[in-house]
Every structure is written in C-alpha cells, then in structure tokens.
Amino acid sequence: MSESTREHTHTARAFWSSLEARDWSGVERLLADEVVYEAPQTRERVRGRADYLRFNQEFPGEWHLRVERVVADDAGAATTVEALLDGEAMTAVTFFTFADDGRIATVTEFWPEPYPRPESRAHLSDLF
C-alpha cells in the first residue's frame, strides 16, 4: 500500500469520526479551501470549506455515523457508512478525491434507499 493510499484511507476515516464527534475544527482541517460537495440524487452542491462545514453543522435531525467500508488509492477513496438519521438506519456511499496536500477536494455522496425487488427479476435471486 503506497503512502498516499494510506493517507487517503486515514483521511476518509478521520472525516467520518470527526463528524460523528462533532469535532468541527477536526473536520475543517481535513477539507481543502475549495472543497466541493455534490449529491447527484438531489443535485445539491455546496462549494467551499465554510459552506460545507455549515452544511454538516446545520444538517437537520439527529444523526450518527459508523464507517463500514473504506477503499482508497492514489487518486481517491470510497466509503460506505451506516447512518442513523432520526433513528432510521440508512447507508451513505461517498466518493472522495484529494488535493495535492492530502486534504479533501471533492465529496460525491449517494443515499440509496430500499425499494421492492422487481417481479421481472424475481426468478434470478434469493432475498436476504
């Protein structure tokens, strides 16, 4: 594992643990000045460290986060996080890219929701 891979793994984990701890200065240190957050499902975009901090600080409701999975390489990282939002368990899937100094440059986040298995492929799988 290369040095930058190790650093990206560490930064992605630190991001989530700092958020969970509401350690806002800890979160701030991990973010590039010009960080951009995007949620493709809602088309939300937040530009810049101050606004992205505020997005997290003022995010409505009670929330708790637990990292499930981290994949990282020289260019980026991907995580899945188990989120409890107002008591409802959801999964956040997040892709990070990093600036040359190792800080987070982009955050692209998905919140996939449960839906019924389509009848048309019911013969192809079991349910767990």
Place this chain on the structure above:
Amino acid sequence: MSESTREHTHTARAFWSSLEARDWSGVERLLADEVVYEAPQTRERVRGRADYLRFNQEFPGEWHLRVERVVADDAGAATTVEALLDGEAMTAVTFFTFADDGRIATVTEFWPEPYPRPESRAHLSDLF
C-alpha cells in the same frame, strides 16, 4: 500503486466492459466459483458463478454500461457506472472484494435514485 491494486483496478474495469460486450465467457473468467452478489436496497442475493452469470444474462430490459470512476486497493474496489436501463440514465455504485487468486469474490451494488432535496436543508446548498 501496488501490484494487487493494479490488478483489482483492471479486473473491475474488465468486468464492466465484458458485461457491456455481452462477453459471457469473459465475465465468467473474472468471477470466483463462490462469488456472492448482494443488492442491499432490494435485499437480492445471488450465490455462485453460474447463478450470477444468469442474473446478468437474463437481467430484464435493454441495458448499457459505461464506467465513470474506479477506486481500488489491496482489499477491494469501488466503481460508479452510468447505466442506461431501457433508455433511462441511472448510476450503479458497486463494491468488489477479491479472492486470493484475484477473481471477484463479492459484489455489493447500490442503485441510488433521484429524490427531491428536503426543504429542511434547502438553505444549505445550491442545485446543479
């Protein structure tokens, strides 16, 4: 980038290009005998190479796949794929793990769908 990272990146890309080409023997070569596919949103699970090949071969509708993003490390890989399903553009987010011989051991796949930005956080973001 380590040898296994390179191999995992290559295997994830080859998986998608072989599927898009309907190169079923090419897909088969990439899969561990005991590969397990899971879709947490629908709770679909498919066990074993033969059944997972069939899941893809008989997947209903017209579909086309284009890789957008690959992240890989010694343990796994994550991809986002732009999928056209019966003409509708969707994103597949997929996590892979690999057997010791480099073949795909697990596939965990999410299909996040668009939803409206909640009013409660409308003051925190722009829309793109």
